[in-house]
Amino acid sequence: MRLCPICGKEYDSYPALSRKDNRTEICPDCGNREAVEVYTLYSKEGDITFIMEDKKNMTSVVGFYYGDPDEEATKIFRGKLTAEFE
Ligand SMILES: [Zn+2]
Structure with a gap:
């Protein structure tokens, strides 16, 4: 399990990279939100x-x-x- 630093949710799928610094691993949901x-x-x-x-x-x-x-x-x-x- 990974913990998303943005929404605090636990997830076990492949993480997305935050576009803000390109190295923070975030959950796919937040990844999609940032992709807007x-x-x-x-x-x-x-x-x-x-x-x-x-x-x-x-x-x-x-x-x-x-x-x-x-x-x-x-x-x-x-x-x-x-x-x-x-
Ligand atoms: Zn998240």
């Missing part, structure tokens, strides 16, 4: 920035906000598919 890539997609027509998540073979929209891509706004609206604006 977040990026933004700006639509000029609607002046909307979409927040996208890329997991292996799957892309999903996890949020959006009005205006140009902005790092802070991406953090705030990630995971929220509803946004309030005036």
